[in-house]
Amino acid sequence: MKPALRLAILFFVSLSISFGQTKVLEGTNWTNQYWPARWLVHPTAPARQYGIFHFRKAIDLPQKPTRFVVHVSADNRYRLFVNGKAVALGPARSDTQNWNYETIDLSPFLKAGRNVLAAQVWYMGESAPFAQMSYQLGFLLQGDGETEKIANTDATWKVYQNPAYSPIKNDIPKLRTYIVMGDGDRVDAANYPWGWEQPEFDDKAWVAARVFGFPTKPRGLGTDGNWALVPRTIPMMAERTTRLATVRRVENGTMSNDFLEGKSPVKVPKNTKAVFLLDNGVLTNAYPELTVSRGKGAVITLSYAEALFDAKGRKGNRNEVEGRTMRGFDDQFIADGSDSAGWGKRIFRPLWFRTYRYLQLTVETKNDTVVLNDLVGKFTGYPFEEKARFATSDTTLTPIWNVGWRTAQLCAGETYYDCPYYEQLQYTGDTRIQALISLYVAGDDRLMRKAIQDYDHSRFNDGLTQSRYPSADFQVIPTFSLFWVCMLHDYWMHRQDDAFIESMLPGMLAVLDWHEQRIAKTGLNGPLEWWNFVDWADWKNAKQEIAGGVPNGARTGGSSVLTLQQAYTYFRAGDLLAHYGQNERAEHYRALGRQLNKAVYEQCWDAGRGLFADTPAKNSFSQHATILAVLTDAVPVAKQAALLQQTMATRNDGSDSLTQATFYFKFYLFEALKKTGLGDQFIPQLKPWRDMLALGLTTFAEQPDRIDGPSSRSDCHAWSASPLYEFLSITCGIRPAEPGFTSVTIEPAFGDLTRVEGKMPHPLGDIAVQFQKTATGGLTGIVTLPEKLTGTLRWKGKTVQLKGGLQTVSLQ
Incomplete structure (x- = not known):
C-alpha cells in the first residue's frame, strides 16, 4: 500500500x-x-x-x-x-x-x-x-x-x-571491475x-x-x-557473533587457530610487516571487530574478498590459496599504543558491514610491538527464518539447498541485494526471484512489499521504473520495469492484500504504456532506448548492444525476445486488471499480447531449424526466445514440450548454434518446464549448480566461470538461488491455485528420485508433503494443509481433492 x-x-x-x-x-x-x-x-x-x-x-x-x-x-x-x-x-x-x-x-x-x-x-x-x-x-x-x-x-x-576517520578508495580501477560500494574506513x-x-x-x-x-x-x-x-x-537486521574458521597463510609472523577462537593473542614485533590470510570457511556479511593494544603507529590493513586470484586473474577453485593473491576491499586501522587494561584496548569496527570469505590482515609496525587481542565478526542481514524444509532420496541435492539459502540470506538486508560484495543494489530482475524464495522458504513478505513500493517510488517521467532502487546513480532497464509488473502478479497470487496492489496499478499502467508506444508497424518491438538487458549470455550478432547482456534487435528493433517478454507481462497485467474490475483495459493488454505473439511467430519462426530466431533476419537463435514463446503460448500448446526439449538439447557449439541461458534466465527455463509438464527434467538441469559446488563456492555465482576465460565477477548473486523456489514449486509441486493463495495445487515432479519431502510456510500455516513413487509409477504419501486451506493433488493426469489437515494419498 x-x-x-x-x-x-x-x-x-x-x-x-x-x-x-x-x-x-x-x-x-x-x-x-x-x-x-x-x-x-x-x-x-x-x-x-x-x-x-x-x-x-x-x-x-x-x-x-x-x-x-x-x-x-x-x-x-x-x-x-x-x-x-x-x-x-x-x-x-x-x-x-x-x-x-x-x-x-x-x-x-x-x-x-x-x-x-x-x-x-x-x-x-x-x-x-x-x-x-x-x-x-x-x-x-x-x-x-x-x-x-x-x-x-x-x-x-x-x-x-x-x-580519526578518512576514506580509503575502493573503486573500479583498484578492483578492476564494476564495484560501487563506496570507500573503506581509515x-x-x-x-x-x-x-x-x-x-x-x-x-x-x-x-x-x-x-x-x-x-x-x-x-x-x-x-x-x-x-x-x-x-x-x-x-x-539480525546480528550475531561469528568467528573465522582457520588461518590459511602467514608471512613473517606467527598465528594459530587459537587466535581465531579468542584463546591466544598475536604479537607482531616492532619494525615488522606481517601478513595473515584468514578463511571464514563460507562467505558471510559481517562487521569485523578487531581488538588491538600497544603498537603505537602500527598500520593494520583489513582486506576482504570472496575468493583469491591467480596470476591470470582467475579465481578457479575457491578453496585454494597457493599461488593466489588478495585483491579486495580495504579498511585500515592505525594503533595509538594503548595498553591492554580496561578501556585501553582499541576496537576497530567499520561503519558498514563487509562481505568476505577471506579476510587478510596486513600488519606494519613501527617502534613497538602490536598485540592483536581478538577478531570476531558480527553477522548481519534481514532476519529471515528458514521455515521451509526439503529432502529427497538424492542427498547430493541437500548442499544445493543449503548453499542456495545462504546465497538468499546474504543478498537481503534493508533491501534485496543483487550481490553483497560489489553493489548491494536492489535490481528488479534479481528481486523478483529473491522475493519468491522469501515467500516459499521464510514465509516473510515484508521485504518483498517494500521492494515493490521502492520501485514504484523510482518511476521517472518516461513512466518506467528505474532498474535498481534505492540508488543515487540513475539507471534504466526497460525489461526490469516489465518484471516489476510481474512481481505485482506474483505478490497477488501469494498474498491477499488488495489495497496495496490496487495502489500500484497506476504505475503499472505507465510501464505498460511505455512499451506499447514502442510497438512498430511490424508488430514487433520498435527501436528501444535505455539498456534492454536480458541475460549475461553470449548473444550472437548483437554488436550494436555495447552495454552487454542485450539480445540482437533491441537497438534497431525487431527483437523476438523483448517482444515476447512484453507479451508475457501483458498477460499478467490483464489478470490483475480484470481482478480489480478494469475489464476493458485487461482485454486490451491481452489482445496486445496475442498480437505480439502472432508477429513473433510469423516473422521469427524458422521452420527449417524448428526454432525461434532472435530477429526476423534469422541470423541468431537463443534459448531465451523459445522459453518466452512457451511461457506466452506464442507456439501452440501441443508443440511446446517438444520444442522445449529440442531447445535444451541444442548446444552452443558453433556460429549458428543456440545462445544458452545462464544462471539468471534459467529461472524462466524452469518455469517453462513447469508449464509444459516437463518438471521431471528440472533436477538434471542443476549440473551448473553442482559444478559451482565442485569449485568450492559457498554461495552461488552471478554467471558461470568461463573455460580458460574470466571467472564470475560475483560469487554471491541473488538470481542464482532460484533452485530453492523450484525445489518446492516443481519437485514438491506446491503452487497457489488462486489469487491470494486461497487454495493450493500440488503437482510433484521429481524425475528419477524415489522420495521427496517438503514443507513451506503459508499465511494460514504450513503446507507439508511426503511422497514416494510406487514400483508401477504411482504416487503415495502424506499431504498436510492448514485447517482452512483446500486444494488439489495432481499426478500423471489423475487428481485428488485435498482438505485441511493431514491426509494419506495414493494415486496409481
Whole structure:
C-alpha cells in the first residue's frame, strides 16, 4: 500500500545485542503532525562533505521507565547508544521523499537518574555507495509522548566531528571491475575520542549542535523540507557473533587457530610487516571487530574478498590459496599504543558491514610491538527464518539447498541485494526471484512489499521504473520495469492484500504504456532506448548492444525476445486488471499480447531449424526466445514440450548454434518446464549448480566461470538461488491455485528420485508433503494443509481433492 495507507503503523523494536525482533506498538501517530524535534547538524562542519559525527545528550529520569519510545533517523546513517550500549542501527535505506525512521522502546536500557543517549552519525559524501541516497548530514530523535520529549533533538544536544576517520578508495580501477560500494574506513586511533558513547565520558569540549532547516515533518505535510519521513516497515537486521574458521597463510609472523577462537593473542614485533590470510570457511556479511593494544603507529590493513586470484586473474577453485593473491576491499586501522587494561584496548569496527570469505590482515609496525587481542565478526542481514524444509532420496541435492539459502540470506538486508560484495543494489530482475524464495522458504513478505513500493517510488517521467532502487546513480532497464509488473502478479497470487496492489496499478499502467508506444508497424518491438538487458549470455550478432547482456534487435528493433517478454507481462497485467474490475483495459493488454505473439511467430519462426530466431533476419537463435514463446503460448500448446526439449538439447557449439541461458534466465527455463509438464527434467538441469559446488563456492555465482576465460565477477548473486523456489514449486509441486493463495495445487515432479519431502510456510500455516513413487509409477504419501486451506493433488493426469489437515494419498 502507499505510505498514506500505512501511516498508522508504528514499529516497536525489542532490542537485544542483535536488535532483531520487531513488534507492533500502539503509540502517538507522528505521521500526521509536525515534530517538535528538529534535525541537527554540526554548527561549523560542511553538511555535504565526508564526515563522521557523534551526538550526545544526558537526561535525568525520576525512576526507571516501563516505556520510553523514541523515533530516530539520520542521513546518511546512525548507530544509537543508550548508556554505552548499542541499541539500533538505521535508518532503513530509502529515498529522500520516503525517508525512514525507526520507532524504538529504550526503556530496557534506561535507569533512574542520569542517562546518556549517544549516536554515531556519518555522511559519506562522494565516498558513499550507490545504494545510499541522501540530502545532507542530519540527525533526528523525537520522543513519542510527554515523558519522552526530554530526549528530543534540539540545541541542548552536543556534537563532535571525529577527526580519526578518512576514506580509503575502493573503486573500479583498484578492483578492476564494476564495484560501487563506496570507500573503506581509515581510522587513526590517536585521534579517536575513545569511550565517547559511555555515560562517564567528559564531553565538556563538545559544541552545541545546530538546528537545521524547516520544521520537521512527515511525508505529505508542509511546503519545504528535504526528508519526507515515513515509518520503517521492515524489522531491524539480525546480528550475531561469528568467528573465522582457520588461518590459511602467514608471512613473517606467527598465528594459530587459537587466535581465531579468542584463546591466544598475536604479537607482531616492532619494525615488522606481517601478513595473515584468514578463511571464514563460507562467505558471510559481517562487521569485523578487531581488538588491538600497544603498537603505537602500527598500520593494520583489513582486506576482504570472496575468493583469491591467480596470476591470470582467475579465481578457479575457491578453496585454494597457493599461488593466489588478495585483491579486495580495504579498511585500515592505525594503533595509538594503548595498553591492554580496561578501556585501553582499541576496537576497530567499520561503519558498514563487509562481505568476505577471506579476510587478510596486513600488519606494519613501527617502534613497538602490536598485540592483536581478538577478531570476531558480527553477522548481519534481514532476519529471515528458514521455515521451509526439503529432502529427497538424492542427498547430493541437500548442499544445493543449503548453499542456495545462504546465497538468499546474504543478498537481503534493508533491501534485496543483487550481490553483497560489489553493489548491494536492489535490481528488479534479481528481486523478483529473491522475493519468491522469501515467500516459499521464510514465509516473510515484508521485504518483498517494500521492494515493490521502492520501485514504484523510482518511476521517472518516461513512466518506467528505474532498474535498481534505492540508488543515487540513475539507471534504466526497460525489461526490469516489465518484471516489476510481474512481481505485482506474483505478490497477488501469494498474498491477499488488495489495497496495496490496487495502489500500484497506476504505475503499472505507465510501464505498460511505455512499451506499447514502442510497438512498430511490424508488430514487433520498435527501436528501444535505455539498456534492454536480458541475460549475461553470449548473444550472437548483437554488436550494436555495447552495454552487454542485450539480445540482437533491441537497438534497431525487431527483437523476438523483448517482444515476447512484453507479451508475457501483458498477460499478467490483464489478470490483475480484470481482478480489480478494469475489464476493458485487461482485454486490451491481452489482445496486445496475442498480437505480439502472432508477429513473433510469423516473422521469427524458422521452420527449417524448428526454432525461434532472435530477429526476423534469422541470423541468431537463443534459448531465451523459445522459453518466452512457451511461457506466452506464442507456439501452440501441443508443440511446446517438444520444442522445449529440442531447445535444451541444442548446444552452443558453433556460429549458428543456440545462445544458452545462464544462471539468471534459467529461472524462466524452469518455469517453462513447469508449464509444459516437463518438471521431471528440472533436477538434471542443476549440473551448473553442482559444478559451482565442485569449485568450492559457498554461495552461488552471478554467471558461470568461463573455460580458460574470466571467472564470475560475483560469487554471491541473488538470481542464482532460484533452485530453492523450484525445489518446492516443481519437485514438491506446491503452487497457489488462486489469487491470494486461497487454495493450493500440488503437482510433484521429481524425475528419477524415489522420495521427496517438503514443507513451506503459508499465511494460514504450513503446507507439508511426503511422497514416494510406487514400483508401477504411482504416487503415495502424506499431504498436510492448514485447517482452512483446500486444494488439489495432481499426478500423471489423475487428481485428488485435498482438505485441511493431514491426509494419506495414493494415486496409481
